[in-house]
Amino acid sequence: MELPLTSALLLLLPLLCFLWLRRETRRQTRPDGLKAYPIIGTLPHFVKNQHRLIEWSAGVLARCPTHTMTFNFRGLGLGAGVMTANPANVEHVAKTNFQNYPKGEFVVSVIEDLLGRGIFNSDGDQWLRQRKAASYEFNTRSLRSFVVSAVSSEVVDRLLPLLERAGRDGRTLDVQDVLERFAFDTICCVVFDEDPACLAEEEEEEDGPGADGDGRAEFMRALTDAQNIVMARFMSPVKWAWRLQRLLNVGPERRMRDAVATIHGYIDRAVRERGESGAARKDDFLSRFASSGEHSDEGLRDAVTNFIVAGRDTTSSALSWFFWLLSGRPDVEGKIVREIRAARASSGNGDAALGYEELRSMQYLHAAITESMRLYPPVAMDTHCCRREDVLPDGTLVGKGWQVTYSAYAMARLEELWGADCAEFQPERWLDEEGAFRPESTAKYPVFHAGPRMCLGKEMAYIQMKSIVAGVVERFSLRHVGGEGHPRLVMSLTLRMGGGLPMQVKKRAEGAS
Numbered sequence: 168m169e170l171p172l173t174s175a176l177l178l179l180l181p182l183l184c185f186l187w188l189r190r191e192t193r194r195q196t197r198p199d200g201l202k203a204y205p206i207i208g209t210l211p212h213f214v215k216n217q218h219r220l221i222e223w224s225a226g227v228l229a230r231c232p233t234h235t236m237t238f239n240f241r242g243l244g245l246g247a248g249v250m251t252a253n254p255a256n257v258e259h260v261a262k263t264n265f266q267n268y269p270k271g272e273f274v275v276s277v278i279e280d281l282l283g284r285g286i287f288n289s290d291g292d293q294w295l296r297q298r299k300a301a302s303y304e305f306n307t308r309s310l311r312s313f314v315v316s317a318v319s320s321e322v323v324d325r326l327l328p329l330l331e332r333a334g335r336d337g338r339t340l341d342v343q344d345v346l347e348r349f350a351f352d353t354i355c356c357v358v359f360d361e362d363p364a365c366l367a368e369e370e371e372e373e374d375g376p377g378a379d380g381d382g383r384a385e386f387m388r389a390l391t392d393a394q395n396i397v398m399a400r401f402m403s404p405v406k407w408a409w410r411l412q413r414l415l416n417v418g419p420e421r422r423m424r425d426a427v428a429t430i431h432g433y434i435d436r437a438v439r440e441r442g443e444s445g446a447a448r449k450d451d452f453l454s455r456f457a458s459s460g461e462h463s464d465e466g467l468r469d470a471v472t473n474f475i476v477a478g479r480d481t482t483s484s485a486l487s488w489f490f491w492l493l494s495g496r497p498d499v500e501g502k503i504v505r506e507i508r509a510a511r512a513s514s515g516n517g518d519a520a521l522g523y524e525e526l527r528s529m530q531y532l533h534a535a536i537t538e539s540m541r542l543y544p545p546v547a548m549d550t551h552c553c554r555r556e557d558v559l560p561d562g563t564l565v566g567k568g569w570q571v572t573y574s575a576y577a578m579a580r581l582e583e584l585w586g587a588d589c590a591e592f593q594p595e596r597w598l599d600e601e602g603a604f605r606p607e608s609t610a611k612y613p614v615f616h617a618g619p620r621m622c623l624g625k626e627m628a629y630i631q632m633k634s635i636v637a638g639v640v641e642r643f644s645l646r647h648v649g650g651e652g653h654p655r656l657v658m659s660l661t662l663r664m665g666g667g668l669p670m671q672v673k674k675r676a677e678g679a680s
Contacts, residue, residue: 201236208239251573261620265619281472283468339669340669343667354479402658435464452474480660504640532636578613645673654666
Protein backbone atom coordinates (compact mmCIF):
# COMPACT_ATOMS: atom_id res chain seq x y z
CA MET A 168 0.00 0.00 0.00
CA GLU A 169 2.89 2.38 0.61
CA LEU A 170 4.04 2.43 -3.01
CA PRO A 171 0.67 3.41 -4.51
CA LEU A 172 0.27 6.11 -1.82
CA THR A 173 3.72 7.50 -2.58
CA SER A 174 2.97 7.47 -6.29
CA ALA A 175 -0.32 9.26 -5.70
CA LEU A 176 1.42 11.98 -3.68
CA LEU A 177 4.03 12.45 -6.41
CA LEU A 178 1.27 12.82 -8.98
CA LEU A 179 -0.54 15.35 -6.82
CA LEU A 180 2.60 17.38 -6.10
CA PRO A 181 2.51 19.50 -9.32
CA LEU A 182 -1.16 20.29 -8.72
CA LEU A 183 -0.46 21.31 -5.12
CA CYS A 184 2.43 23.53 -6.25
CA PHE A 185 0.21 25.17 -8.88
CA LEU A 186 -2.52 25.88 -6.32
CA TRP A 187 0.02 27.30 -3.85
CA LEU A 188 1.57 29.59 -6.47
CA ARG A 189 -1.87 30.77 -7.55
CA ARG A 190 -2.76 31.51 -3.92
CA GLU A 191 0.51 33.37 -3.38
CA THR A 192 0.01 35.43 -6.54
CA ARG A 193 -3.46 36.50 -5.39
CA ARG A 194 -2.23 37.19 -1.90
CA GLN A 195 0.63 39.37 -3.14
CA THR A 196 -1.51 41.75 -5.19
CA ARG A 197 -0.34 45.16 -3.93
CA PRO A 198 -1.90 48.59 -3.35
CA ASP A 199 -0.48 49.73 -6.71
CA GLY A 200 -2.51 47.02 -8.45
CA LEU A 201 0.55 45.08 -9.61
CA LYS A 202 0.85 41.36 -8.99
CA ALA A 203 4.02 40.27 -7.22
CA TYR A 204 5.01 36.83 -8.46
CA PRO A 205 7.07 34.36 -6.41
CA ILE A 206 10.83 34.95 -6.76
CA ILE A 207 10.56 37.43 -9.66
CA GLY A 208 8.28 39.91 -7.84
CA THR A 209 6.95 42.68 -10.12
CA LEU A 210 9.69 42.26 -12.72
CA PRO A 211 7.31 41.10 -15.50
CA HIS A 212 5.46 44.45 -15.32
CA PHE A 213 8.70 46.40 -15.74
CA VAL A 214 9.86 44.23 -18.63
CA LYS A 215 6.50 44.48 -20.39
CA ASN A 216 6.41 48.29 -20.06
CA GLN A 217 10.12 49.00 -20.53
CA HIS A 218 9.46 50.85 -23.81
CA ARG A 219 6.99 53.21 -22.09
CA LEU A 220 8.29 53.24 -18.54
CA ILE A 221 7.67 56.93 -17.86
CA GLU A 222 3.97 56.88 -18.84
CA TRP A 223 3.30 53.47 -17.32
CA SER A 224 4.95 54.31 -13.99
CA ALA A 225 3.03 57.62 -13.83
CA GLY A 226 -0.24 55.67 -14.08
CA VAL A 227 0.86 53.21 -11.39
CA LEU A 228 1.97 56.01 -9.03
CA ALA A 229 -1.32 57.88 -9.55
CA ARG A 230 -3.37 54.95 -8.23
CA CYS A 231 -1.08 54.18 -5.27
CA PRO A 232 -2.60 55.56 -2.03
CA THR A 233 0.70 57.27 -1.09
CA HIS A 234 1.86 57.72 -4.71
CA THR A 235 4.82 55.47 -3.96
CA MET A 236 5.63 52.00 -5.29
CA THR A 237 8.35 49.53 -4.32
CA PHE A 238 10.03 46.82 -6.37
CA ASN A 239 12.35 44.03 -5.27
CA PHE A 240 14.15 41.83 -7.76
CA ARG A 241 16.83 40.64 -5.35
CA GLY A 242 15.71 37.06 -5.78
CA LEU A 243 17.24 37.38 -9.24
CA GLY A 244 20.17 39.48 -8.10
CA LEU A 245 18.73 42.59 -9.76
CA GLY A 246 18.33 44.81 -6.70
CA ALA A 247 15.40 46.67 -5.18
CA GLY A 248 14.04 50.18 -5.08
CA VAL A 249 11.31 52.75 -4.57
CA MET A 250 9.65 55.09 -7.07
CA THR A 251 7.64 58.03 -5.77
CA ALA A 252 5.59 61.05 -6.81
CA ASN A 253 4.99 62.18 -3.23
CA PRO A 254 6.34 65.71 -2.49
CA ALA A 255 7.02 64.84 1.17
CA ASN A 256 9.24 61.98 0.02
CA VAL A 257 11.02 64.23 -2.49
CA GLU A 258 11.72 66.77 0.25
CA HIS A 259 13.05 64.00 2.51
CA VAL A 260 15.35 62.43 -0.10
CA ALA A 261 16.63 65.58 -1.80
CA LYS A 262 16.88 67.88 1.20
CA THR A 263 15.96 66.79 4.75
CA ASN A 264 17.94 63.54 4.74
CA PHE A 265 20.23 64.49 1.86
CA GLN A 266 23.33 62.84 3.35
CA ASN A 267 21.62 59.45 3.30
CA TYR A 268 20.73 59.66 -0.39
CA PRO A 269 23.82 60.19 -2.55
CA LYS A 270 23.93 59.42 -6.25
CA GLY A 271 25.40 56.09 -5.21
CA GLU A 272 27.93 53.79 -6.82
CA PHE A 273 25.43 52.18 -9.20
CA VAL A 274 24.33 55.48 -10.80
CA VAL A 275 27.88 56.83 -10.86
CA SER A 276 29.26 53.67 -12.47
CA VAL A 277 26.64 53.65 -15.23
CA ILE A 278 27.64 57.15 -16.44
CA GLU A 279 31.29 57.23 -15.38
CA ASP A 280 32.86 56.46 -18.75
CA LEU A 281 31.00 59.47 -20.22
CA LEU A 282 30.93 62.02 -17.38
CA GLY A 283 33.84 60.79 -15.26
CA ARG A 284 33.53 62.09 -11.72
CA GLY A 285 32.27 65.51 -12.74
CA ILE A 286 29.81 67.58 -10.73
CA PHE A 287 26.72 65.71 -11.97
CA ASN A 288 28.25 62.29 -11.33
CA SER A 289 30.04 62.50 -8.00
CA ASP A 290 29.31 62.41 -4.28
CA GLY A 291 30.80 63.52 -0.99
CA ASP A 292 33.78 65.88 -0.82
CA GLN A 293 34.53 65.45 -4.51
CA TRP A 294 31.06 66.75 -5.41
CA LEU A 295 31.16 69.49 -2.76
CA ARG A 296 34.42 70.97 -4.05
CA GLN A 297 33.09 71.16 -7.58
CA ARG A 298 29.77 72.53 -6.39
CA LYS A 299 31.43 75.39 -4.52
CA ALA A 300 33.63 76.30 -7.49
CA ALA A 301 30.74 76.19 -9.94
CA SER A 302 28.44 78.11 -7.58
CA TYR A 303 30.91 80.98 -7.39
CA GLU A 304 31.22 81.20 -11.17
CA PHE A 305 27.48 80.96 -11.82
CA ASN A 306 26.86 83.97 -9.63
CA THR A 307 29.22 86.33 -11.44
CA ARG A 308 27.75 89.11 -13.56
CA SER A 309 30.41 88.62 -16.24
CA LEU A 310 29.30 85.01 -16.88
CA ARG A 311 25.66 86.06 -17.05
CA SER A 312 26.52 88.72 -19.63
CA PHE A 313 28.62 86.24 -21.58
CA VAL A 314 25.73 83.73 -21.72
CA VAL A 315 23.19 86.37 -22.78
CA SER A 316 25.55 87.60 -25.50
CA ALA A 317 26.24 84.08 -26.83
CA VAL A 318 22.55 83.17 -26.95
CA SER A 319 21.47 86.48 -28.50
CA SER A 320 24.12 86.18 -31.20
CA GLU A 321 22.98 82.67 -32.13
CA VAL A 322 19.33 83.77 -32.20
CA VAL A 323 19.90 86.81 -34.40
CA ASP A 324 22.62 85.50 -36.71
CA ARG A 325 21.43 81.94 -37.27
CA LEU A 326 18.07 80.92 -35.81
CA LEU A 327 15.94 83.79 -37.12
CA PRO A 328 17.43 83.69 -40.65
CA LEU A 329 16.85 79.92 -40.76
CA LEU A 330 13.19 80.38 -39.81
CA GLU A 331 12.88 83.25 -42.29
CA ARG A 332 14.04 81.03 -45.16
CA ALA A 333 11.84 78.12 -44.09
CA GLY A 334 8.78 80.39 -43.97
CA ARG A 335 9.58 81.98 -47.34
CA ASP A 336 10.14 78.59 -49.02
CA GLY A 337 7.19 76.86 -47.33
CA ARG A 338 9.47 74.16 -45.92
CA THR A 339 8.64 72.03 -42.91
CA LEU A 340 11.31 72.14 -40.20
CA ASP A 341 12.12 69.56 -37.56
CA VAL A 342 12.14 72.12 -34.76
CA GLN A 343 13.47 69.61 -32.22
CA ASP A 344 16.55 69.07 -34.41
CA VAL A 345 16.93 72.83 -34.91
CA LEU A 346 16.78 73.47 -31.17
CA GLU A 347 19.27 70.70 -30.41
CA ARG A 348 21.77 72.15 -32.88
CA PHE A 349 21.12 75.64 -31.50
CA ALA A 350 21.72 74.45 -27.95
CA PHE A 351 24.89 72.62 -28.96
CA ASP A 352 26.34 75.75 -30.59
CA THR A 353 25.58 77.99 -27.62
CA ILE A 354 26.69 75.57 -24.89
CA CYS A 355 30.03 75.00 -26.66
CA CYS A 356 30.51 78.78 -26.86
CA VAL A 357 29.67 79.19 -23.18
CA VAL A 358 31.67 76.21 -21.92
CA PHE A 359 34.88 76.47 -23.94
CA ASP A 360 34.45 79.45 -26.28
CA GLU A 361 34.22 77.41 -29.48
CA ASP A 362 31.48 77.69 -32.07
CA PRO A 363 30.65 74.35 -33.77
CA ALA A 364 28.35 76.21 -36.21
CA CYS A 365 25.86 73.32 -36.32
CA LEU A 366 23.07 75.80 -37.05
CA ALA A 367 24.99 77.43 -39.89
CA GLU A 368 22.97 78.74 -42.82
CA GLU A 369 22.23 76.24 -45.58
CA GLU A 370 24.35 78.06 -48.13
CA GLU A 371 27.34 77.72 -45.80
CA GLU A 372 26.67 74.01 -45.42
CA GLU A 373 26.41 73.53 -49.18
CA ASP A 374 30.03 74.63 -49.54
CA GLY A 375 30.95 71.38 -47.78
CA PRO A 376 32.37 71.06 -44.26
CA GLY A 377 36.08 71.11 -43.80
CA ALA A 378 38.06 68.82 -41.55
CA ASP A 379 37.24 70.93 -38.55
CA GLY A 380 33.53 70.84 -39.42
CA ASP A 381 33.67 67.08 -39.77
CA GLY A 382 35.15 66.78 -36.28
CA ARG A 383 32.44 68.93 -34.76
CA ALA A 384 29.64 66.99 -36.42
CA GLU A 385 31.25 63.73 -35.27
CA PHE A 386 31.51 65.15 -31.74
CA MET A 387 27.80 65.97 -31.67
CA ARG A 388 26.80 62.56 -33.06
CA ALA A 389 29.04 60.83 -30.50
CA LEU A 390 27.40 62.75 -27.64
CA THR A 391 23.93 61.74 -28.81
CA ASP A 392 24.92 58.09 -29.24
CA ALA A 393 26.66 57.91 -25.86
CA GLN A 394 23.69 59.40 -24.02
CA ASN A 395 21.25 56.99 -25.65
CA ILE A 396 23.42 54.04 -24.65
CA VAL A 397 23.71 55.31 -21.07
CA MET A 398 19.91 55.52 -20.86
CA ALA A 399 19.60 51.96 -22.23
CA ARG A 400 21.86 50.83 -19.36
CA PHE A 401 19.53 52.46 -16.84
CA MET A 402 16.37 51.09 -18.46
CA SER A 403 17.53 47.49 -18.72
CA PRO A 404 15.95 45.21 -16.07
CA VAL A 405 19.16 43.14 -16.06
CA LYS A 406 21.56 45.71 -14.65
CA TRP A 407 24.74 43.69 -15.25
CA ALA A 408 24.07 42.89 -18.93
CA TRP A 409 25.80 46.02 -20.24
CA ARG A 410 28.91 45.25 -18.18
CA LEU A 411 29.21 41.88 -19.87
CA GLN A 412 28.81 43.52 -23.29
CA ARG A 413 31.48 46.05 -22.40
CA LEU A 414 33.84 43.28 -21.26
CA LEU A 415 33.32 41.47 -24.58
CA ASN A 416 33.35 44.76 -26.54
CA VAL A 417 30.17 43.89 -28.44
CA GLY A 418 26.83 45.50 -29.30
CA PRO A 419 26.03 48.99 -28.00
CA GLU A 420 29.04 48.90 -25.67
CA ARG A 421 31.39 48.75 -28.62
CA ARG A 422 29.74 51.89 -30.01
CA MET A 423 29.93 53.44 -26.55
CA ARG A 424 33.69 52.94 -26.42
CA ASP A 425 34.09 54.62 -29.82
CA ALA A 426 31.75 57.48 -28.90
CA VAL A 427 33.54 58.19 -25.61
CA ALA A 428 36.91 58.17 -27.41
CA THR A 429 35.59 60.78 -29.86
CA ILE A 430 34.10 62.96 -27.10
CA HIS A 431 37.17 62.87 -24.89
CA GLY A 432 39.52 63.41 -27.83
CA TYR A 433 37.64 66.54 -28.90
CA ILE A 434 37.49 68.03 -25.41
CA ASP A 435 41.07 67.03 -24.54
CA ARG A 436 42.21 69.05 -27.53
CA ALA A 437 40.32 72.12 -26.30
CA VAL A 438 41.77 71.73 -22.78
CA ARG A 439 45.29 71.25 -24.14
CA GLU A 440 45.07 74.27 -26.45
CA ARG A 441 43.74 76.42 -23.64
CA GLY A 442 46.69 75.42 -21.46
CA GLU A 443 49.26 75.97 -24.23
CA SER A 444 47.94 79.34 -25.32
CA GLY A 445 48.68 81.03 -22.01
CA ALA A 446 46.16 83.67 -23.05
CA ALA A 447 44.46 86.01 -20.62
CA ARG A 448 41.45 84.56 -18.90
CA LYS A 449 38.26 84.54 -20.95
CA ASP A 450 34.70 84.34 -19.71
CA ASP A 451 33.91 80.76 -20.77
CA PHE A 452 33.66 77.94 -18.20
CA LEU A 453 36.86 76.21 -19.23
CA SER A 454 38.92 79.38 -18.80
CA ARG A 455 37.32 80.10 -15.44
CA PHE A 456 37.97 76.62 -14.08
CA ALA A 457 41.47 76.38 -15.56
CA SER A 458 42.53 79.74 -14.09
CA SER A 459 42.10 78.41 -10.55
CA GLY A 460 44.95 75.95 -11.05
CA GLU A 461 43.11 73.41 -8.88
CA HIS A 462 42.04 71.00 -11.64
CA SER A 463 44.00 68.40 -13.59
CA ASP A 464 43.50 68.10 -17.33
CA GLU A 465 41.27 65.09 -16.68
CA GLY A 466 39.27 67.08 -14.13
CA LEU A 467 38.81 69.92 -16.63
CA ARG A 468 37.71 67.45 -19.28
CA ASP A 469 35.11 65.98 -16.91
CA ALA A 470 33.85 69.46 -15.98
CA VAL A 471 33.49 70.48 -19.64
CA THR A 472 31.72 67.22 -20.57
CA ASN A 473 29.29 67.54 -17.65
CA PHE A 474 28.30 71.11 -18.52
CA ILE A 475 27.93 70.38 -22.24
CA VAL A 476 25.69 67.35 -21.65
CA ALA A 477 23.58 69.23 -19.10
CA GLY A 478 23.32 72.45 -21.10
CA ARG A 479 22.70 70.99 -24.53
CA ASP A 480 19.83 68.60 -23.90
CA THR A 481 17.83 70.21 -21.11
CA THR A 482 17.01 73.48 -22.88
CA SER A 483 16.37 71.87 -26.28
CA SER A 484 14.07 69.29 -24.66
CA ALA A 485 12.16 71.93 -22.70
CA LEU A 486 11.68 74.21 -25.72
CA SER A 487 10.66 71.40 -28.09
CA TRP A 488 7.74 70.53 -25.82
CA PHE A 489 7.02 74.23 -25.27
CA PHE A 490 6.64 74.99 -28.99
CA TRP A 491 4.49 71.88 -29.45
CA LEU A 492 2.16 72.99 -26.66
CA LEU A 493 2.11 76.58 -27.90
CA SER A 494 1.13 75.41 -31.38
CA GLY A 495 -2.21 74.26 -30.01
CA ARG A 496 -2.82 77.34 -27.86
CA PRO A 497 -3.05 80.53 -29.97
CA ASP A 498 -4.52 82.32 -26.94
CA VAL A 499 -1.34 81.74 -24.94
CA GLU A 500 0.77 82.69 -27.95
CA GLY A 501 -1.12 85.97 -28.30
CA LYS A 502 -0.50 86.89 -24.66
CA ILE A 503 3.23 86.21 -25.05
CA VAL A 504 3.43 88.39 -28.17
CA ARG A 505 1.67 91.26 -26.41
CA GLU A 506 4.01 90.96 -23.41
CA ILE A 507 7.09 91.04 -25.66
CA ARG A 508 5.86 94.16 -27.45
CA ALA A 509 4.95 95.84 -24.18
CA ALA A 510 8.49 95.18 -22.88
CA ARG A 511 9.94 96.72 -26.04
CA ALA A 512 7.70 99.76 -25.78
CA SER A 513 8.62 100.23 -22.13
CA SER A 514 12.38 100.04 -22.70
CA GLY A 515 12.52 101.66 -26.12
CA ASN A 516 14.77 98.83 -27.29
CA GLY A 517 14.70 98.46 -31.07
CA ASP A 518 17.44 95.82 -31.29
CA ALA A 519 16.71 92.38 -32.72
CA ALA A 520 17.50 90.75 -29.35
CA LEU A 521 16.00 91.73 -26.03
CA GLY A 522 18.23 92.54 -23.06
CA TYR A 523 18.58 90.77 -19.73
CA GLU A 524 16.30 93.11 -17.75
CA GLU A 525 13.59 93.02 -20.42
CA LEU A 526 13.62 89.21 -20.41
CA ARG A 527 13.45 89.13 -16.63
CA SER A 528 10.40 91.41 -16.66
CA MET A 529 8.32 88.97 -18.75
CA GLN A 530 6.20 87.26 -16.10
CA TYR A 531 3.70 85.57 -18.40
CA LEU A 532 6.41 84.09 -20.63
CA HIS A 533 8.18 82.85 -17.50
CA ALA A 534 4.95 81.20 -16.36
CA ALA A 535 4.33 79.60 -19.77
CA ILE A 536 7.80 78.04 -19.90
CA THR A 537 7.47 76.86 -16.30
CA GLU A 538 4.09 75.27 -17.05
CA SER A 539 5.49 73.52 -20.11
CA MET A 540 8.32 72.03 -18.02
CA ARG A 541 5.82 70.94 -15.37
CA LEU A 542 4.07 68.77 -17.95
CA TYR A 543 7.23 67.69 -19.78
CA PRO A 544 10.21 68.03 -17.44
CA PRO A 545 13.53 67.76 -19.31
CA VAL A 546 14.77 65.35 -16.62
CA ALA A 547 11.63 63.33 -16.03
CA MET A 548 13.06 61.13 -13.25
CA ASP A 549 15.96 61.43 -10.81
CA THR A 550 17.53 58.54 -8.91
CA HIS A 551 19.46 58.36 -5.63
CA CYS A 552 20.81 55.50 -3.54
CA CYS A 553 19.88 54.83 0.11
CA ARG A 554 23.04 54.62 2.22
CA ARG A 555 21.37 53.38 5.44
CA GLU A 556 17.95 51.81 5.94
CA ASP A 557 15.31 54.51 6.22
CA VAL A 558 11.56 55.15 6.36
CA LEU A 559 10.09 57.78 4.03
CA PRO A 560 7.52 60.28 5.36
CA ASP A 561 4.67 58.27 3.82
CA GLY A 562 5.75 55.19 5.78
CA THR A 563 7.54 53.36 2.97
CA LEU A 564 10.51 51.30 4.15
CA VAL A 565 13.70 51.81 2.12
CA GLY A 566 16.41 49.19 2.50
CA LYS A 567 20.14 49.85 2.51
CA GLY A 568 21.45 50.06 -1.04
CA TRP A 569 17.99 50.51 -2.61
CA GLN A 570 17.50 52.89 -5.52
CA VAL A 571 15.07 55.74 -4.79
CA THR A 572 13.60 57.51 -7.83
CA TYR A 573 11.23 60.46 -7.89
CA SER A 574 9.23 61.20 -11.03
CA ALA A 575 8.55 64.85 -11.83
CA TYR A 576 6.54 63.68 -14.85
CA ALA A 577 4.19 61.64 -12.65
CA MET A 578 3.85 64.46 -10.09
CA ALA A 579 2.55 66.82 -12.79
CA ARG A 580 -0.37 64.47 -13.40
CA LEU A 581 -1.68 64.24 -9.83
CA GLU A 582 -4.93 66.09 -9.16
CA GLU A 583 -4.07 66.27 -5.45
CA LEU A 584 -1.11 68.49 -6.33
CA TRP A 585 -2.28 70.55 -9.31
CA GLY A 586 -6.07 70.33 -9.41
CA ALA A 587 -8.57 68.77 -11.80
CA ASP A 588 -6.93 70.52 -14.77
CA CYS A 589 -3.49 69.05 -13.96
CA ALA A 590 -3.12 67.55 -17.46
CA GLU A 591 -3.82 70.87 -19.19
CA PHE A 592 -1.35 73.57 -20.28
CA GLN A 593 -2.39 76.51 -18.09
CA PRO A 594 0.32 79.19 -17.58
CA GLU A 595 -2.09 81.16 -15.39
CA ARG A 596 -1.70 78.64 -12.56
CA TRP A 597 1.71 80.24 -11.91
CA LEU A 598 0.48 83.84 -11.67
CA ASP A 599 -1.06 85.73 -8.76
CA GLU A 600 -3.99 88.13 -9.02
CA GLU A 601 -1.72 90.93 -10.22
CA GLY A 602 -0.06 88.82 -12.92
CA ALA A 603 3.23 88.32 -11.08
CA PHE A 604 4.95 84.93 -11.22
CA ARG A 605 4.38 82.83 -8.09
CA PRO A 606 6.80 79.90 -7.64
CA GLU A 607 5.98 76.56 -6.01
CA SER A 608 8.15 74.57 -3.62
CA THR A 609 10.91 72.51 -5.20
CA ALA A 610 9.44 69.40 -3.53
CA LYS A 611 6.23 69.87 -5.53
CA TYR A 612 8.05 71.06 -8.66
CA PRO A 613 11.44 69.27 -8.74
CA VAL A 614 12.15 70.12 -12.39
CA PHE A 615 15.43 71.79 -11.37
CA HIS A 616 15.87 69.23 -8.57
CA ALA A 617 15.79 70.24 -4.90
CA GLY A 618 17.99 70.65 -1.86
CA PRO A 619 21.79 70.93 -2.08
CA ARG A 620 21.83 69.49 -5.62
CA MET A 621 19.41 72.06 -7.00
CA CYS A 622 20.45 73.24 -10.48
CA LEU A 623 22.95 76.10 -10.35
CA GLY A 624 22.12 77.19 -13.88
CA LYS A 625 18.38 77.64 -13.31
CA GLU A 626 18.31 81.40 -13.84
CA MET A 627 20.58 81.22 -16.88
CA ALA A 628 18.44 78.45 -18.36
CA TYR A 629 15.34 80.63 -18.04
CA ILE A 630 17.10 83.62 -19.61
CA GLN A 631 18.29 81.46 -22.49
CA MET A 632 14.85 79.94 -23.09
CA LYS A 633 13.07 83.29 -22.80
CA SER A 634 15.53 84.85 -25.23
CA ILE A 635 14.88 82.12 -27.81
CA VAL A 636 11.09 82.15 -27.40
CA ALA A 637 10.85 85.94 -27.47
CA GLY A 638 13.02 86.16 -30.58
CA VAL A 639 11.02 83.50 -32.42
CA VAL A 640 7.44 84.24 -31.33
CA GLU A 641 7.74 87.98 -31.88
CA ARG A 642 8.41 87.35 -35.59
CA PHE A 643 7.00 83.93 -36.44
CA SER A 644 4.14 81.57 -35.69
CA LEU A 645 5.08 77.86 -35.62
CA ARG A 646 2.42 75.22 -36.28
CA HIS A 647 2.79 71.49 -35.68
CA VAL A 648 2.08 69.43 -38.82
CA GLY A 649 2.76 65.97 -37.44
CA GLY A 650 -0.89 64.99 -36.98
CA GLU A 651 -3.32 65.20 -34.10
CA GLY A 652 -1.78 62.49 -31.95
CA HIS A 653 0.55 63.02 -29.02
CA PRO A 654 4.27 62.87 -29.86
CA ARG A 655 5.94 59.68 -28.67
CA LEU A 656 7.94 60.09 -25.47
CA VAL A 657 11.56 59.00 -25.74
CA MET A 658 13.70 58.71 -22.63
CA SER A 659 17.30 59.67 -23.33
CA LEU A 660 19.09 61.51 -20.54
CA THR A 661 16.33 64.03 -21.20
CA LEU A 662 12.72 63.70 -22.38
CA ARG A 663 12.67 63.86 -26.19
CA MET A 664 10.09 63.46 -28.95
CA GLY A 665 10.19 60.31 -31.05
CA GLY A 666 10.13 61.23 -34.73
CA GLY A 667 11.05 64.88 -34.16
CA LEU A 668 8.83 67.97 -34.19
CA PRO A 669 7.75 68.86 -37.76
CA MET A 670 6.46 72.43 -37.92
CA GLN A 671 5.47 75.00 -40.54
CA VAL A 672 6.81 78.53 -40.13
CA LYS A 673 4.64 81.54 -40.86
CA LYS A 674 5.92 85.09 -40.58
CA ARG A 675 3.90 87.20 -38.19
CA ALA A 676 2.37 90.35 -39.60
CA GLU A 677 3.64 93.56 -38.02
CA GLY A 678 1.49 94.41 -35.03
CA ALA A 679 -0.48 91.14 -35.17
CA SER A 680 -0.75 88.91 -32.14
